[in-house]
Amino acid sequence: MGKTEKLTVRKQERLDKYLSAELKTTRNQIEALIKSGYVKVNGKTVKKGGIKLKVGETIEIEYPEVRKSEAKEPGFDVEIIYEDEDILVLNKPSGVTVHPAPSVKEPTLVDWLKKRGVSLSTISGEERHGIVHRIDKETSGVLVIAKNDSAHLSLSKQLQDKSMGRYYLAIIEPPLKEDTVVEKPIGRNPKNRIKMAVVPNGREAKTAFAKIALSKDQKTELIGAKLFTGRTHQIRVHLNAIGRHILGDCLYGFKSRSDKIKRVFLHAYILYLRHPKTGTKMRFVAPLPDDMREFLKKRFDWESINEKIVPEQFDTIFDSVS
Incomplete structure (x- = not known):
């Protein structure tokens, strides 16, 4: 077992909610620790985050070691x-x-x-x-x-x-009519548990999409995507909801062609955050993978794309939709 942390309960509240606030982390992460048996209340291991705490009780968190x-x-x-x-x-x-x-x-x-x-x-x-x-x-x-x-x-x-986030690049078909924001709730697809879908009782989800470049035949398009929330398959589901599909994404509507695109053409291009210790603003860029780069060079005006996806200026493509 790794390090142990002890807390004294200062107010009556649900265990998961209390730990999330005290440790300044998400409820999902706290729930994972609880379900794995790493949390004790008054010396007894608890497995449910919904238990009610009392003032003065002792919470003990035993962080697991990396093996x-x-x-x-x-x-x-x-x-x-x-x-x-x-x-x-x-x-x-x-x-x-x-x-x-x-x-x-x-x-x-x-x-x-x-x-x-x-x-x-x-x-x-x-x-x-x-x-x-x-x-x-x-x-x-x-x-x-x-x-x-x-x-x-x-x-x-x-x-x-929201001080940390990512910008994505995707190649889609058909092209967007205009820059747009999709704000639709996402949850598990009731007809196919492998997929997610826009559902009335889903979790809040919001994505901005911005046009970047049309292919030479104008049938496909390179777009930028900005997440305001972080739901599973969010970009793919929101594009599907407006009748667009990422090339290679057969799970969400792309129909395979003879050229056999072997993977989903979706790439997390830029990450921005503040350094956790110094607070310095930082920005990191993941170069386009070879398969997406070659596809764009073959079917698009590559020089024009390079001018539009300059990392330091990438935020500006969302100015009209954010």
Whole structure:
């Protein structure tokens, strides 16, 4: 077991809500710790976040250790964009799942981190060491890893107050009629549990989409996407809701062609945040992967695209839709 933290309850409240406020992290992360048996109240392990606390009770959190030996051997490598003693910024390849889950059989990004002996935060529980936010398996691009719990708490708070975020690039068909914002609730698809969907009782979700460049035949388009919330498959679901599909995304409506696009052409291009220790504003860029770059060079005006996706000015393409 890793480090232990003790808290004395100062007001009556639900356990999960109280810990989320005290540790300045998300309820999902707290729930993961509770369900994994890492939280005790008055010396007894609790497994439900909804229990009511009483003033004066003692909460004990035992953060799990990273066990390198348990990691699967990854058959891939990951580009490191930036690293210091608090954070690690990576360019995740398409096809790599971020963290283990019961349905995941192949090695994950967490396995890659463990095998390389990277120091990781443990506040998200045993299966999600260091993971502050995630990217879909099919999506490539920039991702930040917390190397200690202090950094993890700071970055989680930034996610909540929107001072940390990402800009995406996607190749879609058909093209957008105009720049637009989609604000529709997202939840599990009632007819297909693998998919997400716009559903009346779903969680609030908002995405901005901005036109960047049309292909030479004007049938496909490179667009930018900005997330205001972080729901599973959010960009893909919101595009599907307005009759657009990301190339390669067969799960959400793309029809395969003879050229056999082998993965979803969605890339997390830019990550912005404040350094968890110094507070310095930082911006990281994950270069376009080779397959998306080659597709754009072949079917678009590549020089024009380069002028429009300059990282330092990328925010401005959303000026009319944010």
